[in-house]
Amino acid sequence: MSDNQNSEVAWKYHNATKHSYASVRNNQHFLDFNNQPIPFKIYPTLQPLPLPAEVRQTGVAALSAIAEIIPPQTASRPDLEAIAQLLYLSAGITRHRKYPGGEIYFRAAACTGALYEVELYLVCGDLANLEAGVYHFAAAEFGLRRLRAGDYRSVLIDATANEPSVAHAPLTIVCTATYWRNAWKYQDRTYRHFGWDNGTLLANLLAVGTAVGLPAKVVCGFVDDSVNRLLDVDPQREVAFSLVPLGYASAPPEQPPANLDPLGLETVPLSRHEIDYPLMREVHAASSLVSSKEVARWRGGTPLTNFPPPTGRxxxxxxxxxxxxxxxxxxxxxxxxxxxxxxxxxxxxxxxxxxxxxxxxxxxxxxxxxxxxxxxxxxxxxxxxxxxxxxxxxxxxxxxxxxxxxxxxxxxxxxxxxxxxxxxxxxxxxxxxxxxxxxxxxxxxxxxxxxxxxxxxxxxxxxxxxxxxxxxxxxxxxxxxxxxxxxxxxxxxxxxxxxxxxxxxxxxxx
Ligand SMILES: Cc1cc2nc3c(=O)[nH]c(=O)nc-3n(C[C@H](O)[C@H](O)[C@H](O)COP(=O)(O)O)c2cc1C
CATH class of the missing domain: 3.40.109.10 (NADH Oxidase)
Structure with missing residues (x-):
C-alpha cells in the first residue's frame, strides 16, 4: 500500500530539517574525517569498460543548449561517443585539488559539500559500440561496469506506466542518491540535497542532450521498488531518484520483462561505519509509488499555484x-x-x-x-x-x-x-x-x-x-x-x- 497521499510525512520531514539561527548554533555535529565516505561507488569484482576519452565538441552555445529542447519524437540514438559526452559533462571528474587530508575530485556539476552522492546507471538496448545491458558509470575510471547483460528497458517501461519518452528511448539514464555519502556532513537535510544535487547534474545532462541532438525528459514518476531491483541497489542506502530517457526510436523494445534476480555484487564500503538518519528513509518510503496504476495517476496535471499579477513597480x-x-x-x-x-x-x-x-x-x-x-x-x-x-x-x-x-x-x-x-x-x-x-x-x-x-x-x-x-x-x-x-x-x-x-x-x- 502506498503512503504517498499522506503528505503529513513530507511536512514532518520539511519542518524537522529547516535551518534556523538556533538550530544551526545548537547543532553539535562535527565532521569525522576518520570516517569520511569515499566519493565513488566501486564494484571491485567488475572490470570497467573504458569510455572514449576524447570528448567531441558540439559547438552549441550554452545559452541555447540550456533553453531549448529537441522535439520528443526526433529519431535519434546515442552512440558510445555521445554517451561519453553526456556522462563526462554531467558527472565526470573535471578538476582535482590536493589538500593536506587528501584530494577532492570535483565533478562537472555543483554538489553540496563536493560529496557527490548521485550515481548514474545506464539501461539500454543495443547501441553503436555498446551492447544492451544495465551499466554503472564508474566516474573514477571513466568507464562503464556492466551489471546485467541484455535489454532490460521493458522493466523501466512498466515501472513508469508506459511513459512515452521511456517506452521509445534507446537509452535511459537512472540517477540514484546515496544517503551516507552526503549525510556524513549534512545529516537529515541530505534528502533535500538529493533533489538539489541531482538537479544541477540534470541541468548539465539536459543541455548536453540538446547539444548532441537527443530528446530528453526528466521522469520522476516510477515504481521505486522495480527500478531499485533492476539496479540491485540496497534501498536502505541508495535509491533511484530520477530517470532520463534519451533519444527516440519508433519501435519499442520487444522483449517481455526479464527476470530480475539479485546480483549480489560486492561494493567497497563507503566508510568504516555509517550513521543512519531514519527521517530520510521515512520520507523516501512515504513518497514511493507502488504500482504502475499509481504512477499513471501521479504524473502530469501540474497545479496552478497562487501568483497574483504585479501591483508594485x-x-x-x-x-x-x-x-x-x-x-x-x-x-x-x-x-x-x-x-x-x-x-x-x-x-x-x-x-x-x-x-x-x-x-x-x-x-x-x-x-x-x-x-x-x-x-x-x-x-x-x-x-x-x-x-x-x-x-x-x-x-x-x-x-x-x-x-x-x-x-x-x-x-x-x-x-x-x-x-x-x-x-x-x-x-x-x-x-x-x-x-x-x-x-x-x-x-x-x-x-x-x-x-x-x-x-x-x-x-x-x-x-x-x-x-x-x-x-x-x-x-x-x-x-x-x-x-x-x-x-x-x-x-x-x-x-x-x-x-x-x-x-x-x-x-x-x-
Ligand atoms: C545546492 C547547493 C548548495 C550549496 N551550498 C553552499 C553553501 O552554503 N556554501 C558554500 O560555500 N558553497 C555551497 N555550495 C557549493 C558547493 O560547495 C560546490 O558546488 C562544491 O564544493 C563543488 O565545487 P564546484 O561547484 O566548484 O564544482 C553549494 C552547492 C550546491 C549545488
Missing part, C-alpha cells in the same frame, strides 16, 4: 537576443564552471541578469510538468548591484518577463544572514531564492511532490550556474534559514516554503 527584462548573446559552447562552459568562492561587489548589467533568468526558466521537460513550461518554484530576488535597477527585494513574473519590486533597500546584510551568515550572498550582485507553495504541490502530488519540487529547483539552479558562466560571471548554490527567507519576502511569499538559493555576480579572485 516593475522592471522590464532586457534579455540578450540569440544574435547578441555570448556563444561559448556548452562543453567549454561546463568545464569552466566552478562555484564562486568569493564575489566582487561589482555590478552586473540588467541584460546579464535578464538573460540568466530568461534562459534558465524556459521550461524543464519533466513528467510532473504538464502543460510543458509549467513550473513549481517561484523566484524571489534580492538585488544588490544590477546596473539601472534600484537595490531591493523583487519577485520574478516569468510569464511577463518582469521583476516586481516588493521593497526597495540595501539588503546585503540581510542576504548574508539569510544565506546562513555567509559572505557569498552578501557580496553577490543578486541572490535568487526559490520558493514554493508546498501545500498545493503536496496536495496534488502527495509526498512525491517533495522530490519533484526540490529536483526542479536544482535543475533551474544548475541552469542559472551555466547561464552565469556562459556570460563569464560567477554563481554558487547556497543553503539558507528557511522561515527567515519566507518572512523576508512576505507578505508576498506568505505561506510559501524556501526551497533553494543561488547567488550570482562577478567572481573575485580568492
Amino acid at each position: 516593475v522592471v522590464e527584462f532586457q534579455p540578450l537576443s540569440d544574435e547578441a548573446m555570448p556563444r561559448d559552447p556548452i562543453e567549454q562552459v561546463i568545464l569552466r564552471r566552478g562555484s564562486s568562492r568569493r564575489f566582487a561587489r561589482s555590478p552586473i548589467t540588467l541584460a546579464q541578469l535578464s538573460t540568466m533568468l530568461d534562459r534558465a526558466t524556459r521550461g524543464v521537460p519533466a513528467d510532473f510538468l504538464d502543460p510543458a513550461g509549467s513550473q513549481l518554484n517561484h523566484l524571489y530576488l534580492i538585488i544588490h548591484a544590477v546596473e539601472g535597477v534600484e537595490p531591493g527585494a523583487y519577485v520574478f513574473h516569468r510569464g511577463r518577463g518582469v521583476l516586481e519590486c516588493l521593497k526597495p533597500g540595501e539588503f546585503r546584510d540581510q542576504a548574508g544572514y539569510l544565506g546562513l551568515q555567509q559572505a557569498l550572498p552578501a557580496d553577490a550582485a543578486a541572490d535568487v531564492f526559490f520558493m514554493a507553495d508546498l501545500r498545493t504541490i503536496l496536495q496534488r502530488y502527495g509526498n512525491r511532490g517533495y522530490r519533484a519540487v526540490q529536483l526542479e529547483a536544482g535543475i533551474i539552479g544548475g541552469r542559472l550556474y551555466l547561464s552565469a558562466y556562459a556570460q563569464r560571471l560567477g554563481a554558487t548554490g547556497l543553503t539558507f534559514f528557511d522561515d527567515d527567507v519566507t518572512a523576508f519576502f512576505s507578505p508576498h511569499a506568505e505561506g510559501k516554503s524556501a526551497i533553494f538559493l543561488v547567488a550570482l555576480g562577478h567572481s573575485a579572485k580568492p
Whole structure:
C-alpha cells in the first residue's frame, strides 16, 4: 500500500530539517574525517569498460543548449561517443585539488559539500559500440561496469506506466542518491540535497542532450521498488531518484520483462561505519509509488499555484537576443564552471541578469510538468548591484518577463544572514531564492511532490550556474534559514516554503 497521499510525512520531514539561527548554533555535529565516505561507488569484482576519452565538441552555445529542447519524437540514438559526452559533462571528474587530508575530485556539476552522492546507471538496448545491458558509470575510471547483460528497458517501461519518452528511448539514464555519502556532513537535510544535487547534474545532462541532438525528459514518476531491483541497489542506502530517457526510436523494445534476480555484487564500503538518519528513509518510503496504476495517476496535471499579477513597480527584462548573446559552447562552459568562492561587489548589467533568468526558466521537460513550461518554484530576488535597477527585494513574473519590486533597500546584510551568515550572498550582485507553495504541490502530488519540487529547483539552479558562466560571471548554490527567507519576502511569499538559493555576480579572485 502506498503512503504517498499522506503528505503529513513530507511536512514532518520539511519542518524537522529547516535551518534556523538556533538550530544551526545548537547543532553539535562535527565532521569525522576518520570516517569520511569515499566519493565513488566501486564494484571491485567488475572490470570497467573504458569510455572514449576524447570528448567531441558540439559547438552549441550554452545559452541555447540550456533553453531549448529537441522535439520528443526526433529519431535519434546515442552512440558510445555521445554517451561519453553526456556522462563526462554531467558527472565526470573535471578538476582535482590536493589538500593536506587528501584530494577532492570535483565533478562537472555543483554538489553540496563536493560529496557527490548521485550515481548514474545506464539501461539500454543495443547501441553503436555498446551492447544492451544495465551499466554503472564508474566516474573514477571513466568507464562503464556492466551489471546485467541484455535489454532490460521493458522493466523501466512498466515501472513508469508506459511513459512515452521511456517506452521509445534507446537509452535511459537512472540517477540514484546515496544517503551516507552526503549525510556524513549534512545529516537529515541530505534528502533535500538529493533533489538539489541531482538537479544541477540534470541541468548539465539536459543541455548536453540538446547539444548532441537527443530528446530528453526528466521522469520522476516510477515504481521505486522495480527500478531499485533492476539496479540491485540496497534501498536502505541508495535509491533511484530520477530517470532520463534519451533519444527516440519508433519501435519499442520487444522483449517481455526479464527476470530480475539479485546480483549480489560486492561494493567497497563507503566508510568504516555509517550513521543512519531514519527521517530520510521515512520520507523516501512515504513518497514511493507502488504500482504502475499509481504512477499513471501521479504524473502530469501540474497545479496552478497562487501568483497574483504585479501591483508594485516593475522592471522590464532586457534579455540578450540569440544574435547578441555570448556563444561559448556548452562543453567549454561546463568545464569552466566552478562555484564562486568569493564575489566582487561589482555590478552586473540588467541584460546579464535578464538573460540568466530568461534562459534558465524556459521550461524543464519533466513528467510532473504538464502543460510543458509549467513550473513549481517561484523566484524571489534580492538585488544588490544590477546596473539601472534600484537595490531591493523583487519577485520574478516569468510569464511577463518582469521583476516586481516588493521593497526597495540595501539588503546585503540581510542576504548574508539569510544565506546562513555567509559572505557569498552578501557580496553577490543578486541572490535568487526559490520558493514554493508546498501545500498545493503536496496536495496534488502527495509526498512525491517533495522530490519533484526540490529536483526542479536544482535543475533551474544548475541552469542559472551555466547561464552565469556562459556570460563569464560567477554563481554558487547556497543553503539558507528557511522561515527567515519566507518572512523576508512576505507578505508576498506568505505561506510559501524556501526551497533553494543561488547567488550570482562577478567572481573575485580568492
Ligand atoms: C545546492 C547547493 C548548495 C550549496 N551550498 C553552499 C553553501 O552554503 N556554501 C558554500 O560555500 N558553497 C555551497 N555550495 C557549493 C558547493 O560547495 C560546490 O558546488 C562544491 O564544493 C563543488 O565545487 P564546484 O561547484 O566548484 O564544482 C553549494 C552547492 C550546491 C549545488
